[in-house]
Amino acid sequence: MADNLPSEFDVVVIGTGLPESIIAAACARSGQRVLHVDSKNYYGGNWASFSFSGLLSWIKENQQNTGISDECEDWSKLILENEEVISLSKKDKTIQHVEDFCFGDQDSAENVEEAGALLKLPAFGASDVDGVAQESEKECTPMENTLAEVESQEPEKAAGTEPAGTVEGSDPEITTENESSQSTAVGESAPETGSAPSESSAQGPKKITYAQIVREGRRFNIDLVSKLLYSRGLLIDLLIKSNVSRYAEFKNATRILAFREGKVEQVPCSRADVFNSRQLTMVEKRMLMKFLTFCLDYEQHPEEYQDYENSTFAQFLSTRKLTPSLQHFILHSIAMVSETECSTLEGLQATKKFLQCLGRYGNTPFLFPLYGQGEIPQCFCRLCAVFGGIYCLRHSVQCLVVDKESGRCKAIVDHFGQRISANYFIVEDSYLSENTCTNVCYRQISRAVLITDQSVLNTDAEQQVSILTVPSEDVGKPAVCVIELCSSTMTCMKETYLVHLTCPSTKTAREDLEPVVQKLFNLNAEKETENEELEKPRVLWAVYFNMRDSSGVEKKSYSGLPSNVYVCSGPDSALGNDCAVKQAETIFHEMFPTEEFCPPAPNPEDIIYDEDEIAPEEAGLSNSTETKPESSTEESSSGGSTAVKKEDNEE
Amino acid sequence: MMAIRELKVCLLGDTGVGKSSIVCRFVQDHFDHNISPTIGASFMTKTVPCGNELHKFLIWDTAGQERFHSLAPMYYRGSAAAVIVYDITKQDSFHTLKKWVKELKEHGPENIVMAIAGNKCDLSDIREVPMKDAKEYAESIGAIVVETSAKNAVNIEELFQGISRQIPPLDPHENGNNGAIKLGKQTSQTGGN
Numbered sequence: 001m002a003d004n005l006p007s008e009f010d011v012v013v014i015g016t017g018l019p020e021s022i023i024a025a026a027c028a029r030s031g032q033r034v035l036h037v038d039s040k041n042y043y044g045g046n047w048a049s050f051s052f053s054g055l056l057s058w059i060k061e062n063q064q065n066t067g068i069s070d071e072c073e074d075w076s077k078l079i080l081e082n083e084e085v086i087s088l089s090k091k092d093k094t095i096q097h098v099e100d101f102c103f104g105d106q107d108s109a110e111n112v113e114e115a116g117a118l119l120k121l122p123a124f125g126a127s128d129v130d131g132v133a134q135e136s137e138k139e140c141t142p143m144e145n146t147l148a149e150v151e152s153q154e155p156e157k158a159a160g161t162e163p164a165g166t167v168e169g170s171d172p173e174i175t176t177e178n179e180s181s182q183s184t185a186v187g188e189s190a191p192e193t194g195s196a197p198s199e200s201s202a203q204g205p206k207k208i209t210y211a212q213i214v215r216e217g218r219r220f221n222i223d224l225v226s227k228l229l230y231s232r233g234l235l236i237d238l239l240i241k242s243n244v245s246r247y248a249e250f251k252n253a254t255r256i257l258a259f260r261e262g263k264v265e266q267v268p269c270s271r272a273d274v275f276n277s278r279q280l281t282m283v284e285k286r287m288l289m290k291f292l293t294f295c296l297d298y299e300q301h302p303e304e305y306q307d308y309e310n311s312t313f314a315q316f317l318s319t320r321k322l323t324p325s326l327q328h329f330i331l332h333s334i335a336m337v338s339e340t341e342c343s344t345l346e347g348l349q350a351t352k353k354f355l356q357c358l359g360r361y362g363n364t365p366f367l368f369p370l371y372g373q374g375e376i377p378q379c380f381c382r383l384c385a386v387f388g389g390i391y392c393l394r395h396s397v398q399c400l401v402v403d404k405e406s407g408r409c410k411a412i413v414d415h416f417g418q419r420i421s422a423n424y425f426i427v428e429d430s431y432l433s434e435n436t437c438t439n440v441c442y443r444q445i446s447r448a449v450l451i452t453d454q455s456v457l458n459t460d461a462e463q464q465v466s467i468l469t470v471p472s473e474d475v476g477k478p479a480v481c482v483i484e485l486c487s488s489t490m491t492c493m494k495e496t497y498l499v500h501l502t503c504p505s506t507k508t509a510r511e512d513l514e515p516v517v518q519k520l521f522n523l524n525a526e527k528e529t530e531n532e533e534l535e536k537p538r539v540l541w542a543v544y545f546n547m548r549d550s551s552g553v554e555k556k557s558y559s560g561l562p563s564n565v566y567v568c569s570g571p572d573s574a575l576g577n578d579c580a581v582k583q584a585e586t587i588f589h590e591m592f593p594t595e596e597f598c599p600p601a602p603n604p605e606d607i608i609y610d611e612d613e614i615a616p617e618e619a620g621l622s623n624s625t626e627t628k629p630e631s632s633t634e635e636s637s638s639g640g641s642t643a644v645k646k647e648d649n650e651e
Numbered sequence: 652m653m654a655i656r657e658l659k660v661c662l663l664g665d666t667g668v669g670k671s672s673i674v675c676r677f678v679q680d681h682f683d684h685n686i687s688p689t690i691g692a693s694f695m696t697k698t699v700p701c702g703n704e705l706h707k708f709l710i711w712d713t714a715g716q717e718r719f720h721s722l723a724p725m726y727y728r729g730s731a732a733a734v735i736v737y738d739i740t741k742q743d744s745f746h747t748l749k750k751w752v753k754e755l756k757e758h759g760p761e762n763i764v765m766a767i768a769g770n771k772c773d774l775s776d777i778r779e780v781p782m783k784d785a786k787e788y789a790e791s792i793g794a795i796v797v798e799t800s801a802k803n804a805v806n807i808e809e810l811f812q813g814i815s816r817q818i819p820p821l822d823p824h825e826n827g828n829n830g831a832i833k834l835g836k837q838t839s840q841t842g843g844n
Binding site for chain 2: 005043218236239240243245246247248249250251252361362367370371375378379381382383385386388390391392393394395488601
């Protein structure tokens with residue numbers, strides 16, 4: 001079964017984060033032979049998303065900090081005399097200060113495991129049988145044995161994090177020994193198959209327990225990065241232009257929130273919002289509309305702001321006819337810029353960008369991908385694969401092989417000791433060794449992820465996707481961006497919310513973000529507290545970590561990289577994805593200046609079938625639906641079957 | 652007017668068992684001996700009537716990502732059904748079928764319809780997997796099972812008809828996609844090709 005990997009490609013891409021995946025797709029699309037590898041057993045690198053158990057494994061791996069030092073094939077014999085090597089890093093060091101906390105009762109979760117795997121949950125199998133309406137309900141038992149065998153044949157794969165997916169990689173059970181810190185309650189479950197775990201904890205429909213989170217773990221898709229897509233941003237444009245958009249679905253962010261004077265409020269931003277707002281007075285509505293209208297074409301009215309070009313945007317706002325709450329909304333929630341550092345012009349630009357994105361898909365400027373941001377790199381990878389790109393997860397690269405004379409990189413040597421040659425090499429920053437990066441100065445991103453039991457702002461509608469900017473109380477410190485996701489985004493289980501907090505680091509993630517968490521949430525889950533605290537959402541589980549921000553590093557800062565090796569950065573701290581898209585396009589054009597970047601992939605309906613005529617009677621059919629995702633006009637079915645319809649319908 | 656329902660179907664199974672050939676036969680009624688690994692096709696579509704509905708199958712191929720065990724989770728998202736293919740002349744492919752089912756149970760949607768296709772039944776003289784084994788296994792997991800030949804167009808239509816019948820009728824107050832947005836090209840770029 002172990003297929004042999006070809007040893008010659010045009011482009012080798014190492015890392016499956018967003019920029020690498022876009023480049024891989026663009027290269028394959030333009031006819032290059034692409035090999036795309038990742039040393040992890042999941043897609044996305046630091047752009048990945050995980051099920052709950054997958055995230056626990058990821059946490060454990062990053063807390064342990066043990067080198068992976070698996071024996072690698074000796075490669076020295078593969079290197080010729082006129083060649084030298086650039087070793088790659090053996091261990092990803094981009095994640096630090098990982099701290100996780102469980103605020104619920106963990107003991108009840110001790111024997112609970114994630115549902116979904118065949119062995120675990122009889123209900124699952126049974127419901128399947130129902131769904132398929134086979135004559136009788138079968139028990140799962142005959143299969144359990146078979147599968148247990150299959151599993152045990154693959155012991156070498158047991159380690160490592162489990163992504164939301166990946167074929168026959170590791171098994172989903174987390175093999176934790178219950179000793180490290182807090183997160184371990186999931187436990188390695190003895191094969192007490194199917195014992196419906198701790199029913200006691202399932203009572204009280206509103207009170208989600210840790211056991212339930214563990215059991216429903218696969219309903220979570222928890223992103224390592226927290227971003228939204230600007231509806232007129234570069235990523236949306238690229239998804240549409242390349243037709244990669246057909247692989248994903250999105251939800252609108254439904255609310256823009258602000259945190260002011262200890263309270264969370266909704267920010268009206270579209271015209272309709274402003275008029276319908278109950279919190280604004282008539283005067284405020286007029287002020288706000290007037291100002292926002294001005295921002296949309298501020299370039300036409302330089303006289304309005306030119307005296308303030310050297311001031312901050314915040315100062316400029318204070319000179320306009322705006323109440324303090326309106327100034328707060330505009331500065332923090334609409335422009336989302338720094339109070340102390342953002343100039344008037346930058347602020348106006350940011351406001352305009354926000355306003356221009358309104359209305360394309362909904363009431364706010366933002367979209368969020370169903371199942372999480374981690375889907376997006378996978379979508380580009382699929383496009384690459386559809387155009388012939390070859391994919392290998394769990395595939396490490398030991399070194400780059402450089403020709404001494406030309407100074408160009410010729411090949412890689414992988415962990416099997418196979419030498420694979422190519423013309424171009426794309427390497428994600430975290431794969432580079434310390435030697436290569438000694439002169440690089442990295443920033444950090446502080447991240448927190450919380451699972452909570454209600455929204456930070458409860459309204460009639462439960463299913464809300466909200467973005468909230470919380471300015472720092474210390475002058476000059478960056479604001480914290482909070483994104484709250486509801487279960488209909490397919491990132492968390494019902495009756496919970498998934499809350500992401502992000503800011504550029506000044507200290508450890510916990511030090512940076514915990515003050516904001518304390519303001520917004522109730523951390524004393526078990527104890528009864530004052531009323532005020534009770535109104536806040538309870539945090540059921542939380543993790544903090546710092547992630548390296550390698551964006552904006554110039555190529556020349558890396559030592560000794562050949563010209564045909566390009567470096568992609570990990571996620572940046574910005575809300576949008578423009579940085580990754582720009583980087584991908586720039587690198588692609590450096591390699592292939594004359595090629596078009598991600599032209600549309602053909603519609604499925606438009607491919608092939610020269611000899612078959614398309615049945616003419618079908619043209620009429622497809623016009624009927626409005627919800628068609630693509631602009632396709634023809635069904636591709638080669639006829640026959642659809643001619644029947646009407647009669648069927650009669651009865 | 653019949654409603655058209657789009658149903659994503661994902662194909663699973665070892666490289667070389669005939670996944671692409673099955674779709675090719677179903678969608679184009681065509682068989683190619685040296686089918687090249689599906690270049691450029693994101694998915695193929697075919698619409699078939701089923702009761703009061705039209706089922707528009709969007710059939711996703713693995714695009715070769717299964718070859719080195721690197722299928723992405725997004726491949727399974729939102730699938731109404733999965734066709735899991737093995738080769739009746741290769742016992743190995745029947746073994747790994749079980750791994751695919753396990754994978755599907757872990758990462759696929761909960762109520763996914765599973766259909767097992769024992770392909771290459773035109774080669775039954777070199778068969779390694781008895782039909783009985785497949786039937787028993789399919790029953791144990793509540794899956795449909797048929798033996799197919801993409802080459803001779805045996806049971807291909809039936810396979811998809813079987814899937815159609817297992818798809819639960821549309822919940823009237825759910826109208827399909829619970830408000831998810833698909834990014835179309837309605838805003839720009841008219842058609843082209």
